[in-house]
Amino acid sequence: MIEGINTAAMTAWITERVDLTPPLAYERVGLGQSNLTYLVTDAKGSRLVLRRPPMGQLLASAHDVAREHRILSALQAGDVPLPVVHGLCEDPAVADRPVLVVSFVDGLVLEDLSDAEGLAPAARHALGLSLGDTLTRIHATDLERVGLADLASHKPYAARQLKRWAGQWELSRTRDLADLDRLTTRLHEHEPEPGEVTLVHGDSHLSNVIVDPVGARVRAILDWELATLGDPLADLGTLLAYWPQAGDPPTIRSAVSTVEGFASRNELVEHYAQVSGRDVTSVPFWHGLGLWKLAIILEGIRRRQLDDPRNLTAVGMIPAEAVDQLVAHAHVALSEDL
Structure with missing residues (x-):
């Protein structure tokens, strides 16, 4: 057994579907505070x-790995860089929540400063731009062709996000916070x-990508x-929210992007505008929204x-x-001009 997974039952499920040789070893990995990740x-x-949802009581619609399975499966034949999907285990003998099973992608995850410092400055700069390229590929997905046109509402997204995450705050907050209400x-x-x-x-940042350490x-x-x-542009705003740079006030965010060589936030915006052809004048709103959401997510983790x-x-x-x-940082971002 490992926390959250019946390893004997999981092994039986996996070996019926994937060509692996028992015994299988299980290890919880990563610094993720949301869905739990295990290496087999x-x-x-x-x-x-x-990947499985966290233990304990969950908010409605949160940590839905079955939905994640649907999205990844739909994108398998496209040009978005992804792991291979092997299946979704919904057997209660394996875990109390569904478990998503995907391939291991070899490469580097930039979880701390030492990971970034192992790359050449030119590679660090190229990696930031590669993230913009990846977002452009995601945003170019033909929703009808891949069967995701009904994934969510087509109503105005900013209003939907504000309503949803304000509701998440009310459900998960541990105290009153007037500055968040004002934001x-x-x-x-x-x-x-x-x-x-x-x-x-919806969650685009350096810790959520596996990169080629040579090709950047x-x-x-x-x-x-x-x-x-x-x-x-919401994805671009999220990327900026997770992208501290020199001169920013201290926050809990990973400082990886502050290592010399990484593109500035303005460079990320300019590159995305160039490769996508989109108008980016509303980015300060999406940057502020990204920081607001991150604050609410962290409060939910605390809860x-x-x-x-x-x-x-x-x-x-x-x-x-x-x-x-x-x-506090979101208040500043919301007032910025590009």
Whole structure:
């Protein structure tokens, strides 16, 4: 057994569908605070990856790996860099929640400064631009052709996001936070006119991609649990929200992008505008919204950690100050001009 998975039952399920040689070894990996990730290694060294929702009580519609399975399966034949999908296990003998089974993608995940420092400065710069290229590919998906046109509502995305995440805050908050309430009001006031509707990844940042350490390109973009249909600039805003640079106030965000050589946020925006051909004038709204959502997500993680300590990871409990700092940074981002 391993926390969250009956390994004997999981092994039986996997070996009926994938050519692996028992015994299989299981290890929880990554710093993810949302869906839980496990590395599976067989007797010959072949590997798979499992994803399941966190333990304990979950908010409605959150951490839906069955939906993630649908999206990844639909995109398998396209040009978005992805792992291969092996299936979705919904057997209660294996786990109390569905388990997504995908291929292991070899490469580098930039989880800390040392990972980034191992790349040449030119490779760091190219990697940031490769993320923009990857988002452009996602946003170019033909929804009708891949069967995802009904994945979510086609109504104005900004309004949907504001309603949904304000509701998530009310359900998961651990205290009152006037600065967040004020930020929510400001976002409503800056809401852009509805734009085009595309596939949106919803959680695009460096920790969610596996990269080629030599070619400095994205080999796979992971963690599709927040994917939906909406304004493509929302993904760019999310990328910026997770992309600190020199001069930013301290936050809990990974500092990887502050290592010398990485593109600035303005460079990311300019590159995306060039390769996608899109107007990016509303990016400050989407940047602010991305930081607002991140603050709400962190508050939800705090709630789950307080409710069930099994959801703690190596980085420990998320402090309340981490949420406060992101809210303050979002107020600044919302006022920026490109």
